[in-house]
Amino acid sequence: MGLYEKIVNREEKISLVGLGYVGMPIAVAFAKKVDVIGFDVIKQKIELYQKGLDPTKEVGNEVIKNTTVEFTSDEASLREAKFHIVAVPTPINDDHTPDLIPLESASRTLGKNLTKGSIVVFESTVYPGVTEDICVPILEKESGLECGIDFKVGYSPERINPGDKVHRLETIIKVVAGQDEETLDTVAKVYELVVEAGVHKADSIKVAEAAKVIENSQRDINIAFMNELSIIFNKMGIDTKAVLEAAGTKWNFLNFSPGLVGGHCIGVDPYYLTYKAEQIGYHSQIILSGRKINDDMGKYIAESTIKKMIKVNKQINGAKVAIFGITFKENTPDVRNTKVVDVIKELEEYGVEVKVVDPIAEKEDLWREYRINPCKVEDIKEIDAVIFAVPHDEFKAIRLEDVKMMFDPMGYANSEAMDEVAATSERNIALDRKDCVLMDLKGVFNRKEAEDAGFAYWRL
Structure with missing residues (x-):
């Protein structure tokens, strides 16, 4: 009887090493079919899962509460499994070189608890060669076992899109x-237990590693092109969104839009590929050019905000700006590598006081990584500009008149109360203001309505 059959018959277990936005949903999915051990070194995270709480908001508390995953921070539990899936982050250093410390650490931990007959599958995004050249030697050293004889390895790049409830x-x-x-046959069969869409068998581990790293590099380049167009069209006084809507009527026009490119994938993965390219003597031109454009967008948005404020005669030093949304993308609490922070840092260089509103951002991560404490929307008042950076669903109920009230000394909290009263002179004064700067990065509001309402409006 092979390993696959033993897993299906619950004679052997699957382990997930790393229970973040990627690993946890995988563990939960497999637990519907087989026995699963979910391991993570962060004890606080494990304690939340054990209480039935989902800090990632990827599957929800109810699913976590009812899953059969054995959540643990005890690495010795890994010895009970024979099929291991490693799904830990692969970030970059400040100099844009790959930071393989989490992956190397996970490999060491797993190696210490690896048993004969195991298969280890890596899901972390890496440049071609990392699995076999870096991870395998660590597994061998820590376990005392020989790869290819005592244990085998595979690779299956993660494709989960955080916050996306359709593409799962x-x-x-x-x-x-x-x-x-x-x-390959065993790995394919195991994943087919949960992947309804089926599997694609790559020719080799390096091919699979390369396939993953170019997926996000391609998206990064396309978004960079949109960002460059946005910069050009703004200088020409042309609305980029209107241009894209017109161009999008052609059947083969690619549907990308300008924006901040952060997170643990698109803003990171291209550097893994260019790092490896440099090692073999090739200096990337297109990939790094796209990265530079996207990395500079935070500074560009901050400068555009300052220019808009100057045009309506705002005093810059000491001004107050509210930023709505600080996660790396909409409808996810993940703040890793969020480029909204670049906007904040640049504004603060001008002496601007920045207030952040984000009801779904992971507050502990936000404080630990950036020393930022978000405030409530009700606390926003007497500001000089507002930036809608991340279009969370929670923000869709906010109206233009609500935004106007944020510039008033009474603030947004007074907006609903004033709605209940007949139009007062106090409310009319607030709504008639013409010095309200609205930076609507993703075009959440209607441009004409915003401009008709007297906003100094700008979007990418």
């Missing part, structure tokens, strides 16, 4: 690879 693990074709045909 089950509905996205899974790329799988193994060091030999037997391993």
Whole structure:
């Protein structure tokens, strides 16, 4: 009987090493079919899962409460599993070189608890060669076992899109690879237990690693092109969104839009590929050019905000700006590598006081990584500009008149109360203001309505 059959018959277990936005949904999905051990070194995270709480908001508290995943921070529990999936972050250093410390650490931990006959599948995004050249030697050293004889390795790049309730693990074709045909067959069968869309068997582990890293590099380049267009069209006084809507009527026009590119994937993965390219003697031109454009967008948005404020005669030093949304994308609490922070830092360089509103951002991570404490929307008042940076669903109920009241000394909290009263002179004075700067990065509001309402309006 092979490993796959033993897993299906619950004679062997699957382990997930790393229970973040990627690993946790995978663990939960597999637990519907087989026995799963969910391991993470962060004890506080494990304690939340054990209480039935989902800090990632990827599957929800109810699902976590009812899952059969054995959540643990005890690495010795890994010895009970024979099929291991490693899904830990692969960030970059300040100099844009790959930070493989989390992956190396996970490999060491797993190696210490690896048993004969195991298969280890890595999901972390890496440049081609990392699995076999870096992870395997660590596994061998820590376990005392020999790869290819005592244990096997595979690679299956994660494709989960945080915050996306449509494109999930089950509905996205899974790329799988193994060091030999037997391993590939087992890895494919195991993932087919949960991936309804099926699997694609890559020719090799390096092919699968390369496939993943170029997926996000391609998106990064396309978004960079949109950002460059936005800069050009803003200088020409042309509305970028209107241009894209017109161009989008052609059947083969690619649907990308300008914006801040952060997070743990698109804003990071291209640097893994260019790092490896440099090692083999090739200096990237297109990929790094796109990265530079996207990395500079925070500064560009901050400068555009300052220019708009100057045009309506705002005093810059000491001005107050409210930023709505600080996560790296909408409808997810993930603040890793968020580029909204670049906007904040640049504004603060001008002496601007920045207030952040984000009801779904992970507050502990926000404080630990950036020393930022978000405030409530009710606390926003007497500001000089507002930036809608991340279009969370929670913000969609905010109206233009609500935004106007944020510039008033009474603030947004007074907006609903004033709605209940007949139009008063106090409310009319607030709504008639013409010095309200609205930076609507993703075009949440209607441009004409905003300008008709007297806003100094700007969007990418």
